Amino acid sequence: MKNNGLKNIVLITVALGSFLVPFMGTSLNIAIPSIGTDFALNAILLSWIPTIFILANAVFILPFGRLADIHGRKKIFTYGVAIFTFASFLAAVTPSAILLIIFVFLQGMGCSMIFGTGIALISSVFEEREKGRAYGIYVTSVYTGIFSGLILGGFLIQQFGWRIIFIFNVPFGLLILSIILLKFKSEWAGCKGEHFDFVGAVLFIFIMATLMQGFSTLPDGNTGKYLILAGILGTLIFIKYENRLKHPLLRISIFRNTFFTISIISILIINLGTSAMTYLLSLYLQYLKLLSPNAAGTILVLQPLSVAVLSPFAGRISDKVETRTITSIGMGITTIGLSSFVFLNENTPLYLIILGLILVGTGLALFSSPATNASMSSVSKKTYGTASATVSTMVFTGQLLSMGVVLLIFAMYLGNVQITFQYYMTFLKSLNIAFLVYTAVCFVAIFALTLMGKNKNSVE
Numbered sequence: 146m147k148n149n150g151l152k153n154i155v156l157i158t159v160a161l162g163s164f165l166v167p168f169m170g171t172s173l174n175i176a177i178p179s180i181g182t183d184f185a186l187n188a189i190l191l192s193w194i195p196t197i198f199i200l201a202n203a204v205f206i207l208p209f210g211r212l213a214d215i216h217g218r219k220k221i222f223t224y225g226v227a228i229f230t231f232a233s234f235l236a237a238v239t240p241s242a243i244l245l246i247i248f249v250f251l252q253g254m255g256c257s258m259i260f261g262t263g264i265a266l267i268s269s270v271f272e273e274r275e276k277g278r279a280y281g282i283y284v285t286s287v288y289t290g291i292f293s294g295l296i297l298g299g300f301l302i303q304q305f306g307w308r309i310i311f312i313f314n315v316p317f318g319l320l321i322l323s324i325i326l327l328k329f330k331s332e333w334a335g336c337k338g339e340h341f342d343f344v345g346a347v348l349f350i351f352i353m354a355t356l357m358q359g360f361s362t363l364p365d366g367n368t369g370k371y372l373i374l375a376g377i378l379g380t381l382i383f384i385k386y387e388n389r390l391k392h393p394l395l396r397i398s399i400f401r402n403t404f405f406t407i408s409i410i411s412i413l414i415i416n417l418g419t420s421a422m423t424y425l426l427s428l429y430l431q432y433l434k435l436l437s438p439n440a441a442g443t444i445l446v447l448q449p450l451s452v453a454v455l456s457p458f459a460g461r462i463s464d465k466v467e468t469r470t471i472t473s474i475g476m477g478i479t480t481i482g483l484s485s486f487v488f489l490n491e492n493t494p495l496y497l498i499i500l501g502l503i504l505v506g507t508g509l510a511l512f513s514s515p516a517t518n519a520s521m522s523s524v525s526k527k528t529y530g531t532a533s534a535t536v537s538t539m540v541f542t543g544q545l546l547s548m549g550v551v552l553l554i555f556a557m558y559l560g561n562v563q564i565t566f567q568y569y570m571t572f573l574k575s576l577n578i579a580f581l582v583y584t585a586v587c588f589v590a591i592f593a594l595t596l597m598g599k600n601k602n603s604v605e
Contacts, residue, residue, distance in 0.1 A: 172298025201253025225258025230318025291449035299442025345394035416543025451506025475512030
């Protein structure tokens with residue numbers, strides 16, 4: 146069954162699904178000021194709209210990745226597309242902000258099923274010598290979704306209002322479902338017949354949700370500290386519990402491979418450092434620079450466009466060049482780009498923002514495909530679903546922590562106020578501090594990547 150026709154169909158289908166998810170995420174960032182005005186939301190509640198989307202992805206992606214290994218990767222991918230499509234329709238017609246947050250959460254759940262199985266589906270049908278190129282195309286589809294969300298999403302929002310970005314997803318979702326039903330004749334389940342670790346799944350969801358809520362309430366007293374402590378204790382219990390199981394949610398043994406562990410930790414860090422960048426700069430460009438959603442999106446698109454153009458090239462290099470060399474260079478360029486936003490003020494010329502975006506995009510391109518290839522090539526075929534979901538969990542956990550930094554800093558400096566003219570300078574100070582944090586963590590990660598050795602074996 147592993148013929149070129151099947152490979153191409155799987156790659157196209159996964160690429161389409163991987164396009165929709167980031168399209169939603171970035172277009173939602175552009176729509177945030179419009180949604181805030183429409184529903185008169187304060188800065189904290191407004192930040193929870195993109196955060197809840199990422200939170201749902203982060204908490205469900207590992208359980209669904211494990212379910213995909215047991216019951217079939219195609220099946221879980223299909224359910225994910227269906228849930229995402231239906232939730233998009235509901236979000237488009239929602240009458241209130243609270244319902245919008247609920248439907249965006251459902252979208253994120255569907256996205257977790259798509260992302261939790263996408264890399265595993267590619268890994269299931271492509272040979273080792275072809276995977277670097279396939280991962281490069283996968284990463285390109287992700288960043289094509291990002292820059293389409295900024296350009297097309299910004300245009301649609303400006304012309305038709307924020308609800309149009311949810312409507313846009315519906316026909317695309319139906320198209321993907323049609324391709325799966327008509328063309329997918331195979332199923333892939335590396336752990337068929339094994340038991341699903343329900344207790345571990347509940348523990349994992351508790352840990353992620355508790356840590357995120359703890360971050361957002363940290364400045365309000367002891368509640369945030371207790372929640373973070375509960376999340377840390379939950380993590381220790383989770384690791385101990387998973388180590389005892391024959392069929393765990395997460396095979397802790399895969400982390401014994403230093404190559405895999407450093408790869409996924411670096412994936413988490415680079416997402417922590419870069420994910421909230423679009424959200425913060427979208428607010429900055431629209432509030433302080435007075436740009437329209439379309440104009441802001443046109444500038445912000447330069448970062449994902451750089452990644453989309455360069456990722457296939459970086460993917461091919463990763464099949465031939467030592468991983469730590471290219472990923473370290475990528476992380477270094479990303480750090481330089483992020484550092485340029487630490488000093489943003491109301492008079493910063495647009496060309497400096499553009500330069501910073503291109504540097505971050507170039508660094509991400511050099512890092513993303515090789516890091517994905519490195520992590521997936523260090524595990525066995527049996528655990529592709531779990532490994533794929535682990536990689537995606539690191540992506541979304543990094544994104545979650547990135548927005549957690551925003552929520553924490555906004556809570557400390559802005560509080561429960563709308564971002565209006567009198568609070569612009571306070572917002573700008575918050576933005577500068579956030580980028581300082583992001584630059585620092587990526588700078589530290591450069592040194593961690595130099596410790597990555599050669600991939601000598603895969604872990605069962």
